[in-house]
Amino acid sequence: MANFDFNLRKFNTSNIYSYFLSHEDATKQDLALNLNLTLPTVTKNIDYLTDLGLIEVSGSRGQTGGRRAITYSLCSEARVALGLDISRHHVSVVVVDLNGKIISFIRNRLVFEYTDAYFKEVSELLKQFISDKKIDTDKILGVGIGIPALVQSDTRTVFYSRIMDFKEDTYRMFSKYIPYDIAMFNDAKAACFAEKWVNKELQNTFYIMLSNNVGGAMLINGQVYSGNDFRSAEVGHITLVPQGRQCYCGQYGCVDPYLAATNLSQDDLAGYFDNLEKTTDERTLDNWDRYLDYTASTINIIRAVLDCDVILGGYVGAYLEPYIDEIRKRTLKISTFDSNPDFIKLCTYKYESIAAGAALYYISQFIQTI
Ligand SMILES: [Zn+2]
Structure with missing residues (x-):
């Protein structure tokens, strides 16, 4: 029974959070009506999500003179994920928010070579980007990396890489210098993930x-x-x-x-x-x-x-x-x-879809935990 209660609570919380992901704002009444929940349940969950810093009061709505209802909105930058697109001559870096929107990106020219110096340089670009864009490092969920190679479902093992010759220890080379959780993806699979994100249907x-x-x-x-x-x-x-x-x-x-x-x-x-x-x-x-x-x-x-x-x-x-x-x-x-x-x-996602798709892996994972 306790387990059932817990699951139900999590179910309600994640439904309410999902509602904020697809709506600009909502009042408690909106949530109760649209999600078929009681007001006390909505209130409890709003308090919980507010305490976690995931939603916030964004204004109020209603007729002048009458009692105005408070509106809440998603704190879209409560967490962010970074994405890299590694190609032969360039490295793109993006940061995406919880809505899956690219907040900022940069494309740097950097010629690929499978050397320690190259992987170090990639991490320097990343660090510079984080500092230039004033990204709060505590909010970073991880770094998704799109590469022109085939990668196993463990997001770590490269098993075919004729285009740029990534080796088996690519994951170790990236992790050696990048101080965040990292996951690697085939470039096209990452781009498709970004496309699916904006076209849920x-x-x-x-x-x-x-x-x-x-x-x-x-x-x-x-x-x-x-x-x-x-x-x-x-x-x-x-x-x-x-x-x-x-x-x-x-x-x-x-x-x-x-x-x-x-x-x-x-x-x-x-x-x-x-x-x-x-x-x-x-x-x-x-x-x-x-x-x-x-x-x-x-x-x-x-x-x-x-x-x-x-x-x-x-x-x-x-x-x-x-x-x-x-x-x-x-x-x-x-x-x-x-x-x-x-x-x-x-495609709807015209630019930086590989880096964004790789980053969205972390956003998607995070949303599933709520
Ligand atoms: Zn061929």
């Missing part, structure tokens, strides 16, 4: 990460599908052109060497898409035309196998708004079943 969805490498993540009934050996959704290594361009994986004709952002620009995608709008240069236009066809073919393969929504994300995904109709048109043209292309969507 996502169910059967394939997320293609079109960045300097092509990755993917897959949601079935809203849950990440990891596969038998944590190698699911590796769309970058579907054979697109038999005996085609060599992929970094050693095979030929994979999707990756055709759809990687580096096909468009080595280091300046914003500049590339700016120029694309006005250019008449035939080579550029031809190259873009082929990129659109390869994208359509890849989407068509995914759709034929999985019959799910397809989200275009990653660095390139952020710039595809003006071209989405063309991509949809080309996909329909080669599709066997589809006559409505609405299953092809653009």
